[in-house]
Amino acid sequence: MAEEVKLLKTWSSRFGLRVVWALKLKGIPYEAIDEDLSNKSALLLQYNPVHKKIPVLVHNGNPISESLVILEYIDETWKQNPILPQDPLHKARERFWAKFSDEKLLPSVWGAFTKEGKDREEAMAATMENLKFVEEELKGKKFFSGEKIGLVDLVFGWLANLISIFEVVSGFNIVGEGYPLLSAWMQEFSELPVIKDTWPPRDKMIIKYQALYDKYHPAK
Numbered sequence: 001m002a003e004e005v006k007l008l009k010t011w012s013s014r015f016g017l018r019v020v021w022a023l024k025l026k027g028i029p030y031e032a033i034d035e036d037l038s039n040k041s042a043l044l045l046q047y048n049p050v051h052k053k054i055p056v057l058v059h060n061g062n063p064i065s066e067s068l069v070i071l072e073y074i075d076e077t078w079k080q081n082p083i084l085p086q087d088p089l090h091k092a093r094e095r096f097w098a099k100f101s102d103e104k105l106l107p108s109v110w111g112a113f114t115k116e117g118k119d120r121e122e123a124m125a126a127t128m129e130n131l132k133f134v135e136e137e138l139k140g141k142k143f144f145s146g147e148k149i150g151l152v153d154l155v156f157g158w159l160a161n162l163i164s165i166f167e168v169v170s171g172f173n174i175v176g177e178g179y180p181l182l183s184a185w186m187q188e189f190s191e192l193p194v195i196k197d198t199w200p201p202r203d204k205m206i207i208k209y210q211a212l213y214d215k216y217h218p219a220k
Contacts, residue, residue: 005030006058008044010037012200012208014158015067016055021154022071024194026078068098071151083150097137097144098155105130106158109174113166113209114216124172131179138181142188153189160186160195165205169213 007023009016011034023030035044035054047056047063057064057073064073075083085091108130111123134156137144144152163175163186175182190196 004058004060006033007031008033008035008041008047008056008058009054010035012205013054014162017198017200018067018154018157019055019057019070019074020198021157021195022074022083024198025081025083025149026074027080028074028078068095068102068155071098071154075151083145083154085145085150094145094151097152100130100133101152101155101158105134105156109163109166112172112174113170113213116217127174128178131175131182135179135182138185143185149189149192157189157195160190161199161205162209165202165209168206169209 005023005028007016007019007030009019009032020032033041033043035041037054040052044054044056045052047058048054048065051065053065055065055067055070057070059073059077064070071083084094105127108123108126112120112127115123143149144156159175159182166172167174175186190199
């Protein structure tokens with residue numbers, strides 16, 4: 001009996017995209033269902049009644065929510081092309097940096113994009129500090145996970161797309177010459193075949209984030 005795999009996501013979600021990458025790395029066929037979060041489907045509310053958010057992976061009728069949880073589920077269910085190491089210490093480090101991306105780096109970058117005045121300065125300072133940690137973690141590595149991409153690369157993948165879009169929209173330089181290893185990783189990651197064919201349309205992304213930027217920074 002063939003396995004049934006569905007992924008509820010949106011066209012632009014960085015959290016949904018990391019799940020797409022994991023499925024493609026594993027070679028798992030799946031049905032993509034793009035949600036409109038302003039009009040959530042009955043399917044989404046059925047499969048994720050607690051948070052009512054995407055992404056949701058549905059495997060043989062069983063829903064799994066939260067992107068980091070989904071990534072680990074995928075890796076444990078389909079063993080080919082592992083994205084997590086077997087060694088407990090190395091696995092713990094990958095989980096640490098995945099949480100760092102979502103709980104420290106992403107909020108600081110978002111704050112630099114959305115806030116104004118002193119609040120923006122503080123968010124930019126936090127972003128610069130967080131990026132220094134990222135730069136240090138890449139020393140001596142091609143990817144965060146070593147010679148091949150793994151969990152941390154998938155989780156940090158949003159940097160390779162959104163940073164440049166934020167810079168275009170806001171006019172602020174976020175990742176400059178001070179982070180050569182991160183810049184090289186962003187380029188290398190973006191050009192991987194399994195990655196480059198899945199980016200959402202750049203023009204649509206710029207339009208989306210320009211509208212968000214204008215919302216947070218209304219003309220005086």
